[in-house]
Amino acid sequence: MRHNYLFTSESVSEGHPDKVADQISDAIVDLFLSKDPEARVACETLTTTQKVVLAGEIRGQGIMDTQGNWAPGVPEEIEQAVRETVKRIGYEQDGFHWESLDFSNNLHPQSAHIAQGVDASGNKDEGAGDQGIMFGFACDETPDLMPATLYYSHKILERMAADRHSGAAAFLEPDAKSQVTLRFEDGKPVRATAIVVSTQHAKGYDEGDREAELHSYVKKVVADVIPHELLNGETVYHINPTGSFEIGGPDGDAGLTGRKIIVDTYGGAAPHGGGAFSGKDPTKVDRSAAYAARYLAKNIVAAGLARRCTIQLAYAIGVSEPLSLYVDTHGTGTVDDSAIELAIGRVEKLGGLTPRGIRIALDLNKPIYSKTAAYGHFGRKAEGDLFPWERTDLVEELKAALA
The missing domain is CATH 3.30.300.10 (GMP Synthetase; Chain A, domain 3)
Structure with a gap:
């Protein structure tokens, strides 16, 4: 175990295209478990410009029978769960809008060969769902017993999302990424050497006074989240280092579970x-x-x-x-x-x-x-x-x- 080193972790926001896909997939898991606590679900999601595609294998009472026939009303509930998830995240953009996106449901019954190995039967206990x-x-390193670099990366984006939803930072859009680099001495974090935040923004926040406003806002969030003793004048900030970030989310990059x-x-x-x-x-x-x-x-x-x-x-x-x-x-x-x-x-x-x-x-x-x-x-x-x-x-x- 090293004692003196630099270490970095990244996080992505709820509006990152891959995270949109994860949240949709887990919304389907929750929907099915609410109908049958013993439901079997393996739901994959693809997100891209104005499109959400579901695929995977499922089984459960009141959901789908072994021939692939849906229980009444379930397909509509699935689509509603998808659209509500996208709406909650905050996507109402021309390139990805909860109300007008194209939705495709390709879920089908779980393989009977998988089921026979996993289900409990006779003297056989329930087996693992996979190797x-x-x-x-x-x-x-933190009160929640997590690596500090990841802990602070998450907290930066959670705070920015909360401000976006509340209207306190209305110039923010859903897609964002963060990255925190800390110097460790004797195995403990002593200084933040670099902070990277890339956030999707409203039009015009990539130049002049508005860009300065965005940069100032991000630095304040970092100062509120990361303990003051870890920050000093030598901490390097990279805020939207590529320049404009207006096109984001699934419209900017495809997402997968x-x-x-x-x-x-x-x-x-x-x-x-x-x-x-x-x-x-x-x-x-x-x-x-x-x-x-x-x-x-x-x-x-x-x-x-x-x-x-x-x-x-x-x-x-x-x-x-x-x-x-x-x-x-x-x-x-x-x-x-x-x-x-x-x-x-x-x-x-x-x-x-x-x-x-x-x-x-x-x-x-x-x-x-x-x-x-x-x-x-x-x-x-x-x-x-x-x-x-x-x-x-x-x-x-x-x-x-x-x-």
């Missing part, structure tokens, strides 16, 4: 297994096991057992038990990593980290996923049914298991 590896991570997985997770500060989250129901371990791994890593750091923690889980499609569990505290642990692995095995709440055990423990079969699809799946506030994997209610149990 793969999943990672969870936590560190003590699952292309922003590093933004969704840890900003490059931890490994990623490769599978995206959005558009998938919680039987897909790409999603649920990654949430469980974050839950465990966060509780380990919150318990003071380590300052940094990476957890890997691995699964085979149709098999319920995980193939492996790996813990790495990067030399910051107060006990051996192998001892933490054994302690995790004693956490009864997680049901042996089987797909069903995770779903039950974290109560994942609810329509809670639209909120996850912008500004990261981790480092969020656990409120009500939302973001249950961000709770730190395993702290005492883990301490007891290691006593």
Whole structure:
């Protein structure tokens, strides 16, 4: 583990074309789970100029039968969910408008061969929805136990979106990206060396006094979000460095579900297994096991057992038990990593980290996923049914298991 270095993470706004696609896909997941908590959903979305296309495989009571026939009214509800998502984000532009965009629904029944391997039957428990590896991570760089570079990148764009929606910054349009570079000394962030913000804007905000107004606004947001001790006169700002940014969103660049997985997770500060989250129901371990791994890593750091923690889980499609569990505290642990692995095995709440055990423990079969699809799946506030994997209610149990 290095102690002195520069590190950078980026984030993208809810209006970024890939994030529009993620939010639409998760709106469909929520719609179907509200009809059938055991629904199977793998929904992919393409966004481009004045067009949204859905594709993927689904199954669920009151949604679609095995022959591909829709339940009455469901196609209309799907289209409504798509248009309402685009409207909420704020797209009312000639090149992408919630009301007039062309919509195509190509969802079809889930493969029976996948279903027979995944579903519980007889003495067979529910199996993983796919093979793969999943990672969870936590560190003590921020109050939410997230990498600081990603945490501040998200917060900049969340604040800008809030100001856009409220009218406090009416010159902003939905598409935006941010990037934060921090200098670390002795493993702790000490200074922001570079801030990059590119934001779509209203006409005329790329020159003269209006451009200066936009730049001043962005710098104020950064000053409000990033602790003042990390900013100084040497911090370099790159605000709309390419110049004009009037054409954006799906009209400026096509968007696809699952292309922003590093933004969704840890900003490059931890490994990623490769599978995206959005558009998938919680039987897909790409999603649920990654949430469980974050839950465990966060509780380990919150318990003071380590300052940094990476957890890997691995699964085979149709098999319920995980193939492996790996813990790495990067030399910051107060006990051996192998001892933490054994302690995790004693956490009864997680049901042996089987797909069903995770779903039950974290109560994942609810329509809670639209909120996850912008500004990261981790480092969020656990409120009500939302973001249950961000709770730190395993702290005492883990301490007891290691006593």
